[in-house]
Amino acid sequence: FFFKGFILFYSFKDFIYLFIDTEREAETQAEGEAGCMIMPWAEGRSSPESFSALSWKADPEAHTPPPLQEPSGPSPPSQAQQKESVQAVRRSLPVFPFREELLAAIADHQVLIIEGETGSGKTTQIPQYLFEEGYTKKGMKIACTQPRRVAAMSVAARVAREMGVKLGNEVGYSIRFEDCTSERTVLRYMTDGMLLREFLSEPDLASYSVVMVDEAHERTLHTDILFGLIKDVARFRPELKVLVASATLDTARFSTFFDDAPVFRIPGRRFPVDIFYTKAPEADYLEACVVSVLQIHVTQPPGDILVFLTGQEEIEAACEMLQDRCRRLGSKIRELLVLPIYANLPSDMQARIFQPTPPGARKVVVATNIAETSLTIEGIIYVLDPGFCKQKSYNPRTGMESLTVTPCSKASANQRAGRAGRVAAGKCFRLYTAWAYQHELEETTVPEIQRTSLGNVVLLLKSLGIHDLMHFDFLDPPPYETLLLALEQLYALGALNHLGELTTSGRKMAELPVDPMLSKMILASEKYSCSEEILTVAAMLSVNNSIFYRPKDKVVHADNARVNFFLPGGDHLVLLNVYTQWAESGYSSQWCYENFVQFRSMRRARDVREQLEGLLERVEVGLSSCQGDYIRVRKAITAGYFYHTARLTRSGYRTVKQQQTVFIHPNSSLFEEQPRWLLYHELVLTTKEFMRQVRGPSFAQESEDVWGGRILARFNLLRLAEKQENINLR
């Protein structure tokens, strides 16, 4: 039978029955169609070392930490009580018994690798210990880096609460386009990218006494670059303390990299986790997830559920499906709180996942990878893992960066499973077969540096005076072609000269925390006197294609609203138009609602715009407006993005640089028009290779003007750059 999509047609009695009688259903499924929605769980072996009974220490009861938040009872606890309970929670964390030992090790060694199970208190406690120990005396600061914005924000908020200070005073965070710190801030949580930018203003990090590179196992591009830079700084600043904190992965490599620095292990507190696999692969993992959550909810004892999905859209869809089905089941099932968590979720919504589950109810948190190691949610007993994540990949030959849903690694799968065993013995349901786990998953995730474009980082390193990139101390070096392409592109943009040295314009470009092409566009707006408009375009491009809102029940209205913003000349001008009209409405949320525009994205664009405007002075660009002369705006865009040119051929569009076949995204304002020349903001690979945010059509003519006809010469730079690199980089 087809269970898919028909779950609600069964009476509740059948519903329970269907779930419990898995044996029978498994058979039914075998002879039925793929995508049967009863999960016939096969109990698998616990994964080799991670879930051995050895890691199960002492009595579970004794280790269960007290609730994190004060229960909101009728009489709120007094301040003193609250303080006491905060301290009790702090003392209950696995890192606490090692406080003195850890501080002694830090005092004894300049570099220390700290390994500990997720949730043991590395991120929130260690910086506080250092603070208490006096590492912030004489105005010195402690930096703690996080790969993710959300983690930096939420952890800083947590620590501020524990210390009883206002966020932004002693404890603050700083992420791109958002700085919540002040003169007084001594504990700085920041994204790894922000610490990297600190090197520009303070190459020896002189105002920091301790740098803690946290979540090092994530191996983000920025973290990897930080390793090289910090190792270098540590050599000539013997008093600087370097801590590299990581979940229980890869620590030996970090130690080797930092000249055999000692590893400090915080013994884990992990209860056994039973792992279940599906007997057959799942065709539709989203549907399978939803059904499995309900299955767990109905058949399993109390305990919250954590589901790993790959991104916002998927998470929203799953949450909607879950809520919908719960609503229809009504009082037949106990209350199920469905809470999403992903990077763009507003912070008040994010905070909800940390609130304790009301008695009698069950919470299901539907999360991205963010809950894998950077965030710990109390009370999770069940983990549901479809085995996918969204991963960036980059092909230097085509210059194509894509974000695709790919199977996660074994290391990831084990981290995910581990989230179920934090407070008591747990269960992890994997929506794939045991065979797939053994044979199809990679051991570990490839470090980001090997699968991303490097323009930004190369520009930054060059402006830090690091000339010899081939010999930079990389933990894992990036592919040679990627590095070369980055150099070539920076040369084409005029950021590097023919000797591979940073130019004045390159120095300015590095000042702006955006991609080199975007920086170039902003700098060019000075020449064409349209910086006001270009700032808007840049800000709108930075908010990631989430401007328009398209509810399923109002598709026609939404599409009409979108088309109303169209202007001849392409999507950049459409974005400009949306923003300008919104600004004219007094930045109104009502206006957004009426025009099917996402208010949240617009608010973020406004923030980004303000931040960029504040940086203009540093790069010597004055504020000016083109007064409706959009040709000037288009020229500035061309100056930054000429590299991204495509030409219409008989078989569709081809990129001029790499001769890739590409298509205009159906959402583009130029989708119908199909102009002969196009300039695109980015390529995305979904069902096809799409160009997003395109502009035309008089591109060739304008570029002539901007580049004085040298454009094609500049496209053939690879050999030149390589020659340069031979001279300068080896």
Ligand code: CDP
């Ligand atoms: O860094 P590590 O994974 O070792 O642990 P942590 O992030 O310092 O978390 C320690 C404790 O603080 C955990 O019990 C978390 O649940 C709690 N925490 C929280 O309640 N809210 C946050 N925003 C961060 C941590």
Ligand code: MG
């Ligand atoms: Mg942490």
